[in-house]
Amino acid sequence: MAPPPDYYEVLGVSRSATSDEIKKAFRRVAMESHPDRNPGDAAAEARFKEASEAFAVLSDDEKRRRYDRMGHSAFQSAGGGTPYERIDFSSFGEILEGLFGDILGGRRKGRVGGDIEVEVTVSFEESALGAEKTIAIERRQSCSTCAGSGAAEGSRVSPCAACQGRGEVRLQRGFFSVSRPCTSCGGTGRRIEKPCPTCAGDGSVPSSEELRVVVPAGVEDGSVRTLKGAGERGQAGAGDLHVVIRVAPHPLFQRDGADVRVDVPISFPQAVLGAQIDVPTLEGKVKMRIPAGTQSGKVFRLRGKGIPVLGGYGKGDQLVKVVVEVPDKINKTQRKLIEELAAEMGEDVHPQRKGFLDKLRELFE
Ligand SMILES: [Zn+2]
Ligand SMILES: [Zn+2]
Numbered sequence: 001m002a003p004p005p006d007y008y009e010v011l012g013v014s015r016s017a018t019s020d021e022i023k024k025a026f027r028r029v030a031m032e033s034h035p036d037r038n039p040g041d042a043a044a045e046a047r048f049k050e051a052s053e054a055f056a057v058l059s060d061d062e063k064r065r066r067y068d069r070m071g072h073s074a075f076q077s078a079g080g081g082t083p084y085e086r087i088d089f090s091s092f093g094e095i096l097e098g099l100f101g102d103i104l105g106g107r108r109k110g111r112v113g114g115d116i117e118v119e120v121t122v123s124f125e126e127s128a129l130g131a132e133k134t135i136a137i138e139r140r141q142s143c144s145t146c147a148g149s150g151a152a153e154g155s156r157v158s159p160c161a162a163c164q165g166r167g168e169v170r171l172q173r174g175f176f177s178v179s180r181p182c183t184s185c186g187g188t189g190r191r192i193e194k195p196c197p198t199c200a201g202d203g204s205v206p207s208s209e210e211l212r213v214v215v216p217a218g219v220e221d222g223s224v225r226t227l228k229g230a231g232e233r234g235q236a237g238a239g240d241l242h243v244v245i246r247v248a249p250h251p252l253f254q255r256d257g258a259d260v261r262v263d264v265p266i267s268f269p270q271a272v273l274g275a276q277i278d279v280p281t282l283e284g285k286v287k288m289r290i291p292a293g294t295q296s297g298k299v300f301r302l303r304g305k306g307i308p309v310l311g312g313y314g315k316g317d318q319l320v321k322v323v324v325e326v327p328d329k330i331n332k333t334q335r336k337l338i339e340e341l342a343a344e345m346g347e348d349v350h351p352q353r354k355g356f357l358d359k360l361r362e363l364f365e
Pocket of ligand 2: 197204
């Protein structure tokens with residue numbers, strides 16, 4: 001197979017061409033070589049394909065940089081094939097329509113159904129561990145009375161006379177052939193003698209349905225799951241369903257990437273003497289040892305008790321911040337003991353306080 005031609009040569013521009021120059025050059029080449037204007041001309045079609053491929057790469061800053069650096073190998077996978085097949089052309093139709101408007105417009109047969117967006121709220125635990133949710137959606141379904149044809153029982157569906165069933169009308173305007181969606185049939189290419197009473201000739205009816213949606217473990221608030229083809233049904237295919245996942249806040253846990261943060265109160269004696277405490281995790285309570293002399297605010301890490309890494313391997317950790325609580329009410333005995341403790345320790349011997357006073361002195365001397 002011959003090596004693919006240089007993209008800049010295909011469009012006839014220099015390597016330093018601006019995006020505007022590239023757009024203009026592509027428009028010129030595509031106008032000359034468009035298959036609609038050169039029916040049966042294989043060379044013109046090949047040229048149009050080459051130009052489209054070159055434009056798809058050079059009009060995208062990221063892809064252009066990669067191509068400049070690595071040439072065609074930037075878009076070649078181990079599987080071979082031409083780059084044309086592997087470049088994402090999903091938005092390319094829109095680019096062409098934006099560039100050429102009427103000249104390429106109206107080529108689509110019928111309309112594609114619209115996309116639907118729904119929100120589903122999951123609990124913090126469900127977002128971390130995964131869940132299956134039922135969602136209710138409203139979408140258009142193929143009409144069961146007429147099996148989607150739009151015609152009443154016994155009535156005929158014939159090709160539209162105005163466009164000969166093509167759904168578009170083509171007009172020769174000097175140099176250009178301009179096509180527009182046919183107005184007599186609304187672009188469907190069909191003429192219905194008597195419309196179906198259930199769907200008024202549309203072929204589809206609104207319906208509400210329930211769908212099961214799998215919420216993967218590790219999903220984040222605001223992330224979107226797209227179910228291809230689960231949107232509105234149209235004559236040229238169904239749109240997509242976008243499920244926006246909302247994660248409800250949790251009273252104890254906070255998410256930090258794949259880690260879970262939680263604050264756990266401990267008492268002054270526990271902090272001083274050390275203790276074994278219960279810590280809540282996503283999978284229930286676990287025991288955690290606190291060493292003697294733990295300062296308030298110290299963070300302990302429970303490995304692997306966090307959230308699974310979405311689409312990856314492993315889990316995050318749970319970060320437990322211990323907060324030493326000061327009791328707001330104490331009884332007489334406790335008061336007496338604490339007063340004795342204070343007398344025993346004395347104000348100046350507390351290590352952290354001493355450090356603090358030293359620092360204060362350094363600051364002002
Ligand atoms: Zn028509
Ligand atoms: Zn119907």
